[in-house]
Amino acid sequence: MIDVRFSEAELEQRREHITEFIREQVDAAGADGAVLGLSGGIDSTLTAHLTVEALGAENVHGLVLPATVSTEDNMSDAERVAQDLEISYDVLEIEPIVDSLLEAYPEVEGDREAVGNARARVRAVLNYLVANHENRLVVGTGNRSEAAVGYFTKYGDGAVDCHPIGNLYKAQVRQLARHVGVPEDLASKTATAELWTGQTDEEELGISYETLDSILATHVDGPLSVDATARVLEVDADTVERVRAMYEASAHKRAAPPAPEPLE
Structure with a gap:
């Protein structure tokens, strides 16, 4: 695999770059602070740490948004993050x-994906309800690895005002989290969106984050062909092609909704 991790100097540069980005976004909007969802996972935990560093604890409001499929451990970790950051x-x-x-629409009962995405969209609505009421920005917690393959809910966890860690691969998220002082048990915990019971990110993606990060860095974001990537990473070409297909199929999630070109 390709090592996408930062050097020590790069870690501190990224930390400063992201905190400055958060401040700029809030200032440009004339907002009074930030709202973000806390899941107990590493992405939201790192984002919370960086947002507090950027704005001060008094200007950050966390929302813990449990569903029946949420585990007690994750919700406890989410509250722990808020309490640790004060x-x-x-x-x-x-x-x-x-x-x-x-x-309202009982026909969807039993459709795991539709109901799971509805949970993500309900969370987005609540984030904005609080943010609008308090004149704050909704800060996103998505990373580069998941965004690239469309592993997020359109108008759900993708519905935010800014993505502070949106350019970080998953390995870089974990690395930067350790750098800013996130406890190891949170930095290394198994990733799950908890959209349904027992769900884990890597199982649903069908690929490890290490392999995904490497393919993205060398092929999707990098210069190597499918065959060259497969050879360098020692993975099947089919795996590289599947990641590429996921990237292309999810392009609509990363773009503004299209409209027809204006008529002359």
Whole structure:
């Protein structure tokens, strides 16, 4: 595999670059701070640390948004992050809202993907409800690895005002988290979006983050062909092609909704 991790000097540069980015985004919007969802996972944990560093704890509001499929450990970790950073936070149960959607359209009952995405979109609505009320920006927690292959919910966890760690591969997220002082048990924990019971990111993606990061860095974001990438990384060409296909198929998720070209 290709090592995408930063040098020590690069780590500190990234830390400063991201915190400055957060400050610039909030200042440009004339906002009073930031709202972000806390899942107990490494992405939201790192983002919370960097947002507090950028804005101060008093200007960051965390939302813990459990559903029936959320594990107690993850929700406990989410609250622990808020408490360790000394930010204000609320715990808002989303399942009653999801249930009301299923009552309105019962035909979707049992469609795991549709209901899972509905949970992500309900969380986005609550993030913006609080952010609008408090004149804050919604800070996203998505990383480069997941964005590149469309592993996020359109208008769900992708519905944010800015993506501070959006240019970091998953390995870099974990590395930077350790650099800024995130406890090791959080920095190394198994990633899960918790959209349904027992879900893990790598199992759903069908590929490890180490392999995904390497393919993205050398092929999708890099200069190597499918065959050259497969040879360098010692993986099947089919795996490289599948990542490329995921990247291309999810392009619509990373772009603004299209409109027809204006008529002359």
